[in-house]
Amino acid sequence: MLLESPGQLRTKSLSLGEYIRTNYYDLVALTENWLGSTVDKKCISEFVPASYSIKHVPPPEGRRGGGLALLYKSALDVRLLSSSTGVHYKLVKCEHSIENQRVRLAVVYRPPPSQQHGLTTSAFLDEWSTFLTDYAIDRREVLVVGDFNFNLDVDTDSHAQCFLDALKACGFQQHVREPTHIHGHTLAVVISRDTNDVVSDATFTDPVLCDQLGKASRDHFDVSFTTNLPKPVPIRKLVSYRKFSKIDMEAFRQDITNSPLLGSTSGSMDTLFNAYNDGIYNDGTS
Template identity: 30%
Template structure:
């Protein structure tokens, strides 16, 4: 069971770089853990992103889960989740296994809400409180507390944004202040969201002013086709210091949204840090061995005379020895570890 809240959680996705045999020796009783390490080289990692205005996640959570899996997305931004604060079930259902999420609900009134569902190995965190009134935004960056974050140390910032329709003078002022602050924090920025600006209409005054603002701040707007069933370009992908490729805008079932799904790729020059694989084994002292030999005849008897030495008894002999779980396991001392015992034959 995955524990989820509105906060960002860490998790694991990839296997360790190598594997090694594990030896079980008879000595003191303990539970030991050791990492399996290998050669993990740096590489340019390409991530696949998605964005869609979902217009109520509560009834479409499983559809979003399927979209993530079908398009093999590393992360997807959502706006207009329409979730109230402290509502987590739809986000849990929308997130595939080994994915986490972050969400900002609209504090008052109905509607709004922005979220990001992402692979847990990315280990993102949000610590920027957005106070603007003309738009909603979720700002995430690599978690500095997790050394295994895939994008650690890249200076990468990701913003999921939603601007409701309405007067735009306040939006231009607040958004200009927002991106001016962002560029002082990071040199690699992605902003994905529904801006409710008709960029498909060259004469639209908001569209012209918005594009000038982006140009002054060295941001690039990358969507140049309709993103809504009405034919308007409302949902935008904006980058600063990042190369975006393979951008695609595709209609989805009307059961999902009247907005289209935008997918694209962006590469981050960072080490692909594999998670540490922890192997657990138990170590058994002679006293425990003697007790078990009395209670479970024939199986552990060879151990009692080989304290501190590797087990050399053939594995098939151990497996075929009489071990009657129903009767014998009740007599095993409570101090004996109940986890798996891994036996390696040398």
């Protein structure tokens, strides 16, 4: 799953965490999450479910906005290769290995062009061609997701067409065909080689993330898709539990009444602690 520009996640971390847990995604890519300071560690812990790990690259120090992250189920073998930053785009490179197959993963964000920061589209396309060439000659499977701030659905956008032409020339295909913003336009990409069908079933959903006050924030859609990559064998765990519906409540009340803790007159902490333990375990009958 790719979630574009969720923005100020400090106010939506709990909502995002619940969204990930509910959908139980294997991999989740986040672009422009704005998380980078030391105090954001608590925020990150709130949206990363207990069974997941994260590779997070904060925005450059002193820069407002930015930040990339890749969440994945902890059972997956994902290794961070680098977090290199081009002049005109931000990038997280990872590798996923399973059953003797290695997959090269990348999460990319391209900021909008800006004269103030010297960001031009033509310079980005030059850097992007170098990036694609490096991936094209790699023998590993390739999966690239991100937000490039192109209107890829507009045929008259010359820069967007140059971007797509570069993909085609290097043997890649772009799978996102629907608008990824509530106001229209296709900004997100899911890229793989054009010689296979590793990606399928792309869907687009408004996650409707909420802040602490329950106010919904609607902007970018999430892009969910499936792959034909193998999954790890599920980890089996032995879980012990009690069937509360089978508890004899009358016997339970009697056990509490007969507990040494209720009959103890000693004020000693050690004596009360032992009485509490004796009453809890009570020969395993309650």
